Amino acid sequence: MTIEDPAAGRDRKARLEFKSLVRLLATRGKTLFISSHILSELGEMCDSLLFIDGGRLVYHGDAEALKHGHSAGDGVSATMAVLVNVAGDPRPLVEWAQTNPGWSVLEERRDGARLAREGSDPALLADGLRRIVAAGISVVEFHREQRRLEEAFGDMVRERR
16 A cells, blocks of 8 residues: 555644554554655654655665664665764864774864764774774763754765765
């Protein structure tokens, strides 16, 4: 069954009831194809997402991987984005990321940097944090970024063009 923009024009109660119905059908082994432009709602109720741009498949996978990944789909390897804040000068952190394979700097900040790590295994981030601290960099905050699905889709479309 295909349902097109099921939440469009619905009040909050009707949207919640629809999500409950989708979950109930999933527990019964049913498959639904839902076409919608409201990506945040799809991420809450779908096991698998398919993004199409200009008639071409640009992503097929789960919502969590897409929210946490910097880029994915169409043969592009996934990366994870993290925000790292440090006590003191952020230059040692930036230099560390520039000299360690698999890491890159997305954005330098006055109190740290946004970094990207190639791959999608969270253990890579744990190892990176351990190595940053072992390098003598005083980390005060380290967290994996989570994008909205709309942002992820926009990033993929921009990368393709």
